[in-house]
Amino acid sequence: MDTQCVSIKHPQGDEPMAKKSQQAEERAFQTLFELIRTREIRPGERIYETDLTERFGMSRTPLRTALGRLVAEGVLFKTPGRKGYVLPVLSGNDMRDVFYARAALEGMAGFLLAEKCPEHAIENLTDIIRRQRELFDTGIRKGEYASLNGLFHFTLVELAGNGYITRAFSPVYWRSIMYTLLYATFYTGVEDVETPHHPRRPSREQHQEIVEAVKSRDGEHTRKIIEIHVLENCEYWKGDRSTEGAAAPAEPVERR
Structure with a gap:
């Protein structure tokens, strides 16, 4: 068996799919962060994945990953059992x-x-x-x-x-x-x-x-x-x- 690393190519280009996926996730993350910086997402506001997808034309998978990253970093909160994400109120x-x-x-x-x-x-x-x-x-x-x-x-x-x-x-x-x-x-x-x-x-x-x-x-x-x-x-x-x-x-x- 050939043991060398094989990159999975996107059908429409030469760039590996993994790299394109990472770039899409990073774009989604930066877009969300810019929405916070410009106060389009305000502290205390509950936002929803479906709404963000429709408003900004983001793909669901990279958007979900970016939201999860913001939760992991403590920027957004997600309450168990409730839909949506909240930018915490500041004090x-x-x-x-x-x-x-x-x-x-x-x-x-x-x-x-x-x-x-x-x-x-x-x-x-x-x-x-x-x-x-x-x-x-x-x-x-x-x-x-x-x-x-x-x-x-x-x-x-x-x-x-x-x-x-x-x-x-x-x-x-x-x-x-x-x-x-x-x-x-x-x-x-x-x-x-x-x-x-x-x-x-x-x-x-x-x-x-x-x-x-x-x-x-x-x-x-x-x-x-x-x-x-x-x-x-x-x-x-x-x-x-x-x-x-x-x-x-x-x-x-x-x-x-």
Whole structure:
């Protein structure tokens, strides 16, 4: 028997079916995430697979996989025995809890990475920052910038090489990013008049500071730099009542 790996080809092309399936699932995932970012799916709202299929022309299988991935990451909730998915209501207390958890995990990852400081880690992180700067120079695309921002943080955690931190980090990050996408003025384009403006350095500059800390091989310094970077989000939105009242009603909104 021939033991070499055989790729299953799509009848209408040369690309393996598995790769096309993965691409369809990724497109569905990115589409759903963009709907959340633009508030077409609102916190507290119940959404249905059939509705999404009809509204956006998505195929059922990749859509179902993408929804399952968002549930696994803690972005969406699915109640046993009930149809549909819910984007959880956000709150100030939840925001503080999730950002403190993220700061602890990511800070320790930075500590471990700085202790090792492999050359390829510096190169990978620096390349992501370069792409962030290029995106600003050529015209900011917020969805793409959000993806690069996430890539930087996930890469840093994975390069630390601690599987327990990596597995714990993913759902915490995705939960925290909901607050960033839905309430940070960079993404919403709306300044909350009830919230004092807090000047912030661009994230790409803060990311460069993190890389410099890693290069110094000072684990404790790196941990502190990362914690400050992550927790700055809580300080930035402290007292912002939009996370308490504007998110959604207590009962999920039905959308079919």
